[in-house]
Amino acid sequence: MYTFFQYNWQVRDEWFTWCEQLAKEELLKERIGGHHNILHTLLHIIDVEYSWVRAMQQKEDIPLDFSSYGEVHQVRELSHQCRDEIKGFLQSNEAISNERVTAPWMEGSFTRHEILHHIIAHEIHHIGQLSIWARELNLKPVSANVIFRGLF
Template sequence: MKNLFLYNWMVREDWFNWCKQFSNEQLLAERKGGLGNILHTLLHIIVVEHDWIQDLKGGRVAELIVSDYRTIEDVIELHHKWHDEIKEFVMGWHEDLDKIELILDEDRYTYGEVLKHLIVHEVHHIGQLSIWARDLGKAPVTANYIRKGLQ
């Protein structure tokens, strides 16, 4: 599971770099599906990851105003602000944590279920970004796990 997080983070960095070829207007342009634009989809991926990890750690979820994030640099900065803490939690993962229950309101989740959700959630949105990349006439970032140096 740790390698899938490492994979997602590598691909996320590639998307950040990919976005730098476009203007803020292009990154915020309304698109069909998902969260409606490229920039806020990347922001959403970061915030969801952060908030679920905070739930698992008993921390505070983010209270952000999406419209405050107008550039790819804003989104990258937020990613870097939270990433070390998230990475420390994920890399410290061990099987004993899989079955611990998280109770939010009346819903129950296992910690393992939450981490697997985070992996799949990012992959889902990366697929949306790939479609939007083609709409812009550009090749998307590769989703290939092979040749990433992960086992």
């Protein structure tokens, strides 16, 4: 499962690089679908990943103030800061248990196994949205190919 987190992180980093070609106005332009714009969709991906991992660790959620992140480099830095914390947890035996977890923003409980799969699928879903927006801008999207990434 850790391999697919690595895959998502590689693809996310490539999207950050891809975003550097766009003007700030284009990154924040209101769009249909996703989380309303390119930059906030990337932030949303990070927020969901980080929030769920913190919930699995029984740590308090730290909501993001999206208005504080208006530049690609700020979102990239946040992604790397959160990733550093997440990596240690994902590589521990604690992450793979089937312990049930509750999150303050949602009713019910879920196994860690379910949550990890949700995090992976959630990011892949939104990367698809970014790919559609890239095509609408007549730009080539980041490759979603798992092969040739050196992960296996």
